[in-house]
Amino acid sequence: MNEFRKSLMVLSCGLVLAATAASAATALGPTLSTPVTPSRVTGADGFIPRWTLLEPIPVNGLTQSAVQAMVKKQWFPDQFTVIPKDGATETVGESTLTWHAVDTKLYNLNLYHFAYALKKPTSNILVWAVTIVNSPKEMKDVRLAIGSNAASVWWLNGEEVAAVYNDRQTVIDDGVSKRLTLNKGPNVVRAAVVNGGGATDFCARFLDANDKPIPGLTITLNEPK
Amino acid sequence: MDGLTSMRHKKYLSLALFAMPIAPVTTALALDGEPGIHDPSTITYDDGKYYVYGTGGSPLVSDDGWTWHRGTAPSRTGAAPDVIHIGDKYFMYIARGYAQPKADIFMIWSKSLDPKSPDYKWNDGGVVASSDGVEDSNAIDPGVFLDHTTGRLWLVDGSYFGYIRLVELDPKTGMQKDPKAKPINLAINCEASDMIYHDGWYYLLATHGSCCAGASSGYNIRMGRSRHVTGPFLDAEGVDMIQGGGTQLIGSGDRKVGPGHFGLMDLGDGVMKFSMHWEADLDRGGASVLDIRPLLWKDGWPVAGENPKEGVYEIHSVHTSTSLAMAVEGMPVGGGRMRQGPGLGPMGGGGPRPGGARPANGAGAGAPAAGAAAGNAAPGAGAPQRPANAGGPGAPAGQPRPGGGFGAGIFGGTGSPIADQTAASVSANWPAGDVPVAMNNYQLQAQEKWQLTAVPNAGGYPGSPYFKITIAGTDRALSATEDGELKVVAAFSGAPEQLWRLDQLADGSWRIMPKSQANEKDGMALSAVGASFPTLAKFDPKSDRQHWLLNRP
Numbered sequence: 221m222n223e224f225r226k227s228l229m230v231l232s233c234g235l236v237l238a239a240t241a242a243s244a245a246t247a248l249g250p251t252l253s254t255p256v257t258p259s260r261v262t263g264a265d266g267f268i269p270r271w272t273l274l275e276p277i278p279v280n281g282l283t284q285s286a287v288q289a290m291v292k293k294q295w296f297p298d299q300f301t302v303i304p305k306d307g308a309t310e311t312v313g314e315s316t317l318t319w320h321a322v323d324t325k326l327y328n329l330n331l332y333h334f335a336y337a338l339k340k341p342t343s344n345i346l347v348w349a350v351t352i353v354n355s356p357k358e359m360k361d362v363r364l365a366i367g368s369n370a371a372s373v374w375w376l377n378g379e380e381v382a383a384v385y386n387d388r389q390t391v392i393d394d395g396v397s398k399r400l401t402l403n404k405g406p407n408v409v410r411a412a413v414v415n416g417g418g419a420t421d422f423c424a425r426f427l428d429a430n431d432k433p434i435p436g437l438t439i440t441l442n443e444p445k
Numbered sequence: 446m447d448g449l450t451s452m453r454h455k456k457y458l459s460l461a462l463f464a465m466p467i468a469p470v471t472t473a474l475a476l477d478g479e480p481g482i483h484d485p486s487t488i489t490y491d492d493g494k495y496y497v498y499g500t501g502g503s504p505l506v507s508d509d510g511w512t513w514h515r516g517t518a519p520s521r522t523g524a525a526p527d528v529i530h531i532g533d534k535y536f537m538y539i540a541r542g543y544a545q546p547k548a549d550i551f552m553i554w555s556k557s558l559d560p561k562s563p564d565y566k567w568n569d570g571g572v573v574a575s576s577d578g579v580e581d582s583n584a585i586d587p588g589v590f591l592d593h594t595t596g597r598l599w600l601v602d603g604s605y606f607g608y609i610r611l612v613e614l615d616p617k618t619g620m621q622k623d624p625k626a627k628p629i630n631l632a633i634n635c636e637a638s639d640m641i642y643h644d645g646w647y648y649l650l651a652t653h654g655s656c657c658a659g660a661s662s663g664y665n666i667r668m669g670r671s672r673h674v675t676g677p678f679l680d681a682e683g684v685d686m687i688q689g690g691g692t693q694l695i696g697s698g699d700r701k702v703g704p705g706h707f708g709l710m711d712l713g714d715g716v717m718k719f720s721m722h723w724e725a726d727l728d729r730g731g732a733s734v735l736d737i738r739p740l741l742w743k744d745g746w747p748v749a750g751e752n753p754k755e756g757v758y759e760i761h762s763v764h765t766s767t768s769l770a771m772a773v774e775g776m777p778v779g780g781g782r783m784r785q786g787p788g789l790g791p792m793g794g795g796g797p798r799p800g801g802a803r804p805a806n807g808a809g810a811g812a813p814a815a816g817a818a819a820g821n822a823a824p825g826a827g828a829p830q831r832p833a834n835a836g837g838p839g840a841p842a843g844q845p846r847p848g849g850g851f852g853a854g855i856f857g858g859t860g861s862p863i864a865d866q867t868a869a870s871v872s873a874n875w876p877a878g879d880v881p882v883a884m885n886n887y888q889l890q891a892q893e894k895w896q897l898t899a900v901p902n903a904g905g906y907p908g909s910p911y912f913k914i915t916i917a918g919t920d921r922a923l924s925a926t927e928d929g930e931l932k933v934v935a936a937f938s939g940a941p942e943q944l945w946r947l948d949q950l951a952d953g954s955w956r957i958m959p960k961s962q963a964n965e966k967d968g969m970a971l972s973a974v975g976a977s978f979p980t981l982a983k984f985d986p987k988s989d990r991q992h993w994l995l996n997r998p
Contacts, residue, residue: 284774365975384977385774396975398930431974431982431990 248322249333254306255323259354259440266425266433267327268351268409272304272441275317276335276345282416284385287371290346291412300378303408303443304350321441328367328390328423331413335420343417352406353426354438359402361429367394368413368422375410376400390421402426406443475701475726477910478512480505480735483657484525484586484637487708488720488737488907489535491558495907497708497720497735498526498537505735511905513735517560520567521553525586525637525706528558531598536619538573538600540585546606547578550587552619573621574602574612574628581607582628586706588639591616592647592674598622599674601649604636608687609651611675631676632686635667637706641747646670648747649678652705653691659731662703662724667691668747681746695738695749700727710737710907715986716948716956718907719749737908739949752909753947753955753995757896757917759887762973763954763992769923769971769979771892771916771933772883773875778890779863866891868918882923882931884977892916894998895923903944904960911944911960913937917998925959929969929981947995954992956984 248254260270279290296302296310296317306321322334329349335342364381366374367390374382374395381397388394413422426434482499488510489496495507502522505513519526523539530536534554542548552570559565576584583606590599598616603609610628612621632638635651642648648670654663669678669686677685684690695704703724710718717740725731739750760769868891875892887893894917899910914923915937922937923945937943944960957971962981970991972982984991 284772363974367976382978391976393974394976394978396978396980398980399928427974 247337248320249330249337251325251330251333252337253323253325255321255441259438260323262425262433262435262437262439264433264435265327266427266435266437268353268424268437268439270321270323270439270441271329271349271351272306272319272321273329273331273334274304274310274319274348275338276331276340276342276347277312277315277317278341278344279346279414280344282371282386282414284383287373287383287385287412287414290414291373295346295348299348300375300410302350303352303441305442327392328421331415331420331422332418342420343415345415345420347413347415347420349411349413349422350441351409352440352443353402353409354406354440355402355404356436356438358404359426359428359434361399362402362434363399363427363431364397364409364424365393365395365427366411366422366424367391368411369420370416371414372422373412374424375408377403377408387416390423392423393425393427396427399429406440408443475728476511476513476735476737476908477905478507478514480513481729481732482722482735483733484706485708485720485722485735486525486527486537487529487589487639488710489528489530489558491530491535492562494559496528496558498528499722500524500526509904510737510907511910519553519555521551521569523551527587527589527639527708529589529591529598531591531616531619534619536570536589537567538587538589540587540602542583542585544578546576546583546604548576548584550574550584550600550602554619570619573614573619574600574610576607582610583607583636584610586637588637589614590640590642592642594642597674599640601631601638601640603632603638605634608633609635609638609649629675630687631678632669632691634689635686635691639707639709640674641709643742643747644745646672646745647674647678649676649686650694650707650747651686651691652707654703654705656703656705656724658724660702660725660727664703664705664724665696666694666704666707666721668694670746692746694747695721701725701736702727704736709740712907712948714984715951717951718948719747739908740951741949741953742951743953748953750949750953752949753897753912755896755898755912757894757998759893759994759996759998760895760914760957761887761994761996762884762979762990763994764973764988764990765884765976766886767884767973767976768887768893769895769993770883770885770890771875771921772881773892775885775888775890775892776866776871776874778866778888779859865889868892868894868916872919878935880921880933882933882979884973884975884979889998891918897947897995900939900944903939906946906948909947911946913939913943914945914957925961925969925981931971931979931981950992952992954989954994956991957993958984 295312304319308319309316331347332342369390370387371385382395384395428434484500486498495510498504502518504516506516507513521539523541526537526539528537533556536554538550538552540550549572552573553567555567556564574584576582583604584602585604588601598614600612600614608630609632611631612628615622635653637652639650648668650668652664653667654665656662656664669680671678680690681692701723704721708720718737719740720737722733726734741748741750871891896915896917897912900913903911920936921933922943924932924934925942941961942959946958948956962968969981970984972980972990974980
């Protein structure tokens with residue numbers, strides 16, 4: 221039934237998008253926009269609102285083994301280290317894919333809106349996402365807490381720290397990392413989100429040592445010079 | 446000798462049992478060591494040890510609340526003592542009977558319960574309550590209660606012959622506050638009373654039925670409650686205990702007969718237990734033994750909980766409604782089946798999952814791979830593959846099948862029962878060595894089913910031994926890590942981080958703590974920090990993150 225629901229959601233969502241395309245506030249759909257400020261700050265709920273997304277890569281599989289194999293494959297140079305700029309491109313196979321800087325109006329980032337607005341596939345896709353979390357001080361025993369539709373793998377400063385697998389909906393604080401240290405200054409959060417069919421989105425935030433959301437983190441798309 | 450006199454007489458005769466140590470039962474989940482006692486006092490903690498005193502000066506002492514040994518008798522012995530710790534003193538109340546129902550209750554006190562302590566010295570206080578042999582009272586079976594809401598100290602006493610009576614004591618001296626004050630009658634037809642306070646109510650817990658007759662004893666603990674310490678105490682049906690009312694807290698069961706002599710153990714953080722004796726533990730030859738049970742609360746009434754029992758469980762988070770699992774790639778029970786192809790719809794033919802070459806449910810190496818035209822892998826290695834969209838046994842395609850009536854496909858099932866998934870059937874794909882721990886929506890898969898097994902000679906905690914928690918059918922054991930996280934190790938070693946304490950909480954759920962943390966201040970408990978990720982975190986009684994259900998798998 222889940223697949224049915226997802227199909228219906230996709231259908232209805234597509235109709236809505238088609239109907240409103242002409243009046244959409246931005247080219248990225250109703251919930252997303254291109255950043256116009258240098259930074260954003262996490263609010264009381266701690267969700268990270270700004271990301272740079274690479275256009276979808278066609279893939280297949282949501283199981284742990286399939287997703288782990290998928291993210292370990294080198295799709296483009298420096299895929300675990302690149303700090304992408306808006307408009308930069310990567311060559312993936314025979315395709316040239318573009319990075320897009322994106323702000324979300326919601327707690328989550330709707331990848332279906334993103335892919336649909338760009339006239340890209342929304343099903344059986346892998347989307348890479350990168351953001352910079354600037355912490356005013358070193359914070360120990362924090363956790364990266366994520367939710368995604370569907371599977372996803374997450375890295376903090378180059379280390380894999382969380383993953384969820386299989387067909388699933390976005391649940392706040394679904395996958396949670398072990399206790400981590402957030403460095404003073406910039407910290408790179410990188411994600412690979414894999415969708416099977418239908419709707420796709422993700423959310424992410426940091427929790428403090430008492431498992432409370434961390435507000436006041438400055439989110440940028442590039443490391444400060 | 447009337448019936449009651451005979452009963453009390455037997456109570457004293459039963460002391461002879463305690464001279465003989467009771468053989469420990471290493472696998473039974475009852476208290477270990479030498480738990481033989483009759484009419485136990487409230488269990489009292491002093492400097493790292495638990496103490497409990499019974500009729501005839503037969504104390505038991507324990508380092509952990511699980512394994513008990515004979516202790517040192519106090520200076521005065523008698524019937525059914527009770528003990529309370531107030532300030533720097535331990536007050537003990539002990540009854541001495543004469544020609545029934547004439548009796549006195551004496552108080553003695555010491556600054557320590559440990560005979561090796563320089564502060565250990567029992568001092569005589571004097572008589573705090575008595576019955577003259579004529580009045581409707583039998584001043585034995587004291588139960589002492591400090592009302593933390595008022596700071597007032599109370600004593601209840603009595604046994605069948607007349608009333609359970611209430612007198613006020615001085616918390617500084619332990620003696621009767623006003624020797625001229627008339628006792629207040631609270632209940633009849635019971636003995637071994639005690640009182641507790643919880644959430645605006647006073648609860649009078651008393652033992653009904655006959656004692657001291659082994660497996661023929663009718664002892665059972667009943668209760669009433671009142672807004673006032675002086676009563677009236679009404680049971681759940683509204684019957685006053687002074688007219689014989691009483692809602693049962695606990696009766697006989699689980700191969701044990703005749704619970705009596707309630708005593709509260711408040712372990713803090715919302716964890717409450719109670720002590721009692723069984724008149725006859727059938728697993729210990731019918732001896733009278735101490736026991737400790739969780740004390741739960743439901744609709745404003747105490748409920749007797751259960752100590753953890755060995756078995757296979759789903760460990761289910763109250764907070765997230767997901768379940769603890771070893772983080773390996775799961776295999777659907779019965780093998781991978783899913784809808785196939787456009788146009789078939791949900792009732793269409795079953796087909797292999799992506800990667801359907803994975804053997805299903807018992808199929809090991811060499812099992813036939815599910816091909817494009819094969820689906821619905823049947824249980825068991827080498828079972829013939831059913832063609833996609835095919836009917837069940839004896840059911841032509843499109844006709845109702847034994848399992849449902851949807852015809853073939855994912856909604857129609859395989860047409861025959863699907864066996865439980867065992868670890869042996871799927872573990873060939875599990876990694877060796879340490880494996881992370883996750884939480885899943887429970888799907889009855891092998892990596893989600895946990896075996897709880899009591900570990901002999903590993904110590905315990907009030908009421909229970911430590912347990913190992915292993916993936917059912919394997920020796921892969923849940924373990925705490927040094928950094929306060931979790932993992933599943935390849936084999937149980939008996940290390941403290943692999944031993945688990947399970948305390949049933951007031952709502953019936955469980956707190957689960959590793960032994961390596963269980964005795965620490967601010968000890969860490971299994972915690973559902975994320976829907977898919979468990980950790981260890983300081984136990985917070987106000988949160989449900991550390992509340993777990995042990996469901997049958």
